[in-house]
Amino acid sequence: DAKTTQPNSMESNEEEPVHLPCNHSTISGTDYIHWYRQLPSQGPEYVIHGLTSNVNNRMASLAIAEDRKSSTLILHRATLRDAAVYYCTLSNFGNEKLTFGTGTRLTIIP
Amino acid sequence: AAGVIQSPRHLIKEKRETATLKCYPIPRHDTVYWYQQGPGQDPQFLISFYEKMQSDKGSIPDRFSAQQFSDYHSELNMSSLELGDSALYFCASSPRDRGDHTQYFGPGTRLTVL
Numbered sequence: 001d002a003k004t005t006q007p008n009s010m011e012s013n014e015e016e017p018v019h020l021p022c023n024h025s026t027i028s029g030t031d032y033i034h035w036y037r038q039l040p041s042q043g044p045e046y047v048i049h050g051l052t053s054n055v056n057n058r059m060a061s062l063a064i065a066e067d068r069k070s071s072t073l074i075l076h077r078a079t080l081r082d083a084a085v086y087y088c089t090l091s092n093f094g095n096e097k098l099t100f101g102t103g104t105r106l107t108i109i110p
Numbered sequence: 111a112a113g114v115i116q117s118p119r120h121l122i123k124e125k126r127e128t129a130t131l132k133c134y135p136i137p138r139h140d141t142v143y144w145y146q147q148g149p150g151q152d153p154q155f156l157i158s159f160y161e162k163m164q165s166d167k168g169s170i171p172d173r174f175s176a177q178q179f180s181d182y183h184s185e186l187n188m189s190s191l192e193l194g195d196s197a198l199y200f201c202a203s204s205p206r207d208r209g210d211h212t213q214y215f216g217p218g219t220r221l222t223v224l
Contacts, residue, residue: 043200043215097155
């Protein structure tokens with residue numbers, strides 16, 4: 001299974017953009033990149049996913065490198081409610097098991 | 111909107127006992143996944159079912175078994191419990207046939223083995 005690598009932690013000021021990086025150098029051609037976030041003692045929550053092109057939704061944007069070996073989750077305007085552990089995961093064909101890495105703990109500073 | 115339901119939410123068992131965790135997927139979701147998250151650890155995939163057939167298997171101990179029933183709910187059966195089985199167990203469901211790649215997670219069952 002391809003693995004992902006993320007910084008252990010990041011901090012950001014409230015109402016500023018946040019860029020969360022992820023490396024997945026062994027990604028296969030059929031792996032989709034998924035981002036989930038998790039609050040303490042809660043189940044992971046879907047944020048966004050993509051295959052090759054950049055993606056936008058109401059929660060975030062996903063920028064995927066041209067070689068697909070890395071991606072960046074962009075929160076355009078962080079709020080205190082965005083404080084969570086963010087997981088960059090890969091899923092073969094997009095509908096198979098999620099392989100979670102260590103995640104990035106995002107702290108938002110008021 | 112309906113979400114994934116897991117029961118029980120909390121479970122305390124003694125070593126060597128058995129436990130059954132239940133998962134009720136979102137209506138019309140055909141795929142169920144089970145994940146285990148130990149204290150301070152990241153979720154690890156255990157097993158998944160698509161249309162009541164096992165579709166993938168991860169690092170699930172032989173002491174564990176699971177199935178998906180005709181109404182699409184799933185049960186994870188755990189026998190000969192060990193202290194190391196103490197964890198949060200998450201179930202997720204997905205409407206694979208509709209091409210939706212999102213996994214919707216339930217609130218989890220916290221299993222404590224004493």
